[in-house]
Amino acid sequence: MSNDNETIHEPDERLIYDFFLAAERQGPGSPEATLRALSFVNGLGERPFVADIGCGTGGQTMVLARHVPGSVTGIDLVPEFIDRFNRNARELGLQDRVKGVVGSMDNLPFEPESLDLIWSEGAVYNIGFERGITEWRKFLKPGGYIAVSECVWLTESRPAEIHDYWMSGYPEIDSVARKTEQMRKAGYGDVSTFILPEECWTEHYYTPLSKLQRSFLDRHKGDRGAENLVESLRQEEDMYRKYKEFYGYAFFVARRAD
Ligand code: SAH
Numbered sequence: 001m002s003n004d005n006e007t008i009h010e011p012d013e014r015l016i017y018d019f020f021l022a023a024e025r026q027g028p029g030s031p032e033a034t035l036r037a038l039s040f041v042n043g044l045g046e047r048p049f050v051a052d053i054g055c056g057t058g059g060q061t062m063v064l065a066r067h068v069p070g071s072v073t074g075i076d077l078v079p080e081f082i083d084r085f086n087r088n089a090r091e092l093g094l095q096d097r098v099k100g101v102v103g104s105m106d107n108l109p110f111e112p113e114s115l116d117l118i119w120s121e122g123a124v125y126n127i128g129f130e131r132g133i134t135e136w137r138k139f140l141k142p143g144g145y146i147a148v149s150e151c152v153w154l155t156e157s158r159p160a161e162i163h164d165y166w167m168s169g170y171p172e173i174d175s176v177a178r179k180t181e182q183m184r185k186a187g188y189g190d191v192s193t194f195i196l197p198e199e200c201w202t203e204h205y206y207t208p209l210s211k212l213q214r215s216f217l218d219r220h221k222g223d224r225g226a227e228n229l230v231e232s233l234r235q236e237e238d239m240y241r242k243y244k245e246f247y248g249y250a251f252f253v254a255r256r257a258d
Contacts, residue, residue: 018216019216019229025056025057025059026057026081028196029249037147038064041145044145046069047071048069050068050116050119051072051117052073053075053105053108054075054122054123055123056076057085058074058088060119061085061098070116071098072097072098075100075103076100082100082102086099105124105127108139110139112139113138113139114139114141117144118144121149129172130182142258145255146254147252151170151248151249152173152179153173153175153247154245154246158243158247159246165239180193187257190255192253193253195248198244201248201249206237213230
């Protein structure tokens with residue numbers, strides 16, 4: 001993505017990986033939110049097969065794996081994230097049942113009806129919520145669960161600045177009610193939802209990221225791409241602080257309906 005037309009919104013992908021590799025998580029969330037979502041999942045059995053799609057370096061995967069028996073496969077497009085994921089699993093002694101695999105969420109390496117639980121935090125937007133939940137359903141056993149977090153509007157209307165910001169970044173953002181309806185249409189039932197609390201964005205995401213910015217800029221002294229990346233992260237955080245009453249992330253937990 002590095003080219004002459006590079007803008008502040010399109011930093012070099014390698015720089016993005018380098019920056020986020022040092023972070024515990026690559027999107028908003030928290031261990032408490034992961035466990036709250038897990039509390040809506042019942043009857044997993046003794047050896048469930050779980051997939052965490054768009055797992056990043058596995059912050060939430062390790063929380064999940066400590067509370068779920070069986071095997072957990074993390075899938076992410078970025079090999080550096082998967083290397084770190086597998087290192088984290090080894091350090092926690094989870095390597096026998098927690099594995100990271102490089103792969104894409106639009107071409108998952110699972111057998112049909114093989115998964116008891118699909119997990120995905122802050123990642124489905126990469127192919128779009130509706131497409132993701134629709135295409136992933138066939139990998140679930142009948143009655144299997146999906147737990148996915150996704151950005152949502154929190155109010156019916158909003159200032160033009162934040163509306164336009166999301167329309168240019170992710171126009172699929174919508175209300176919890178509309179996304180719940182999409183889940184029903186895609187063949188899921190028993191849909192439970194909750195909004196991630198503010199600390200999932202601040203204490204667990206933007207604050208740790210801003211602490212990483214100094215060492216990142218030191219590592220890439222004089223690199224305009226690195227400066228642009230940090231600037232765009234700061235802008236994103238400013239936007240959140242200014243407009244957080246209007247948007248957030250919601251968790252959706254549901255069951256394959258047949
Ligand atoms: N679930 C993690 C990471 C969220 S960031 C967390 O909550 O911290 C989104 C992740 O999706 C990144 O790690 C990114 O590399 C990954 N990703 C982007 N496109 C993808 C694709 N097509 N297939 C699999 N992973 C993808």
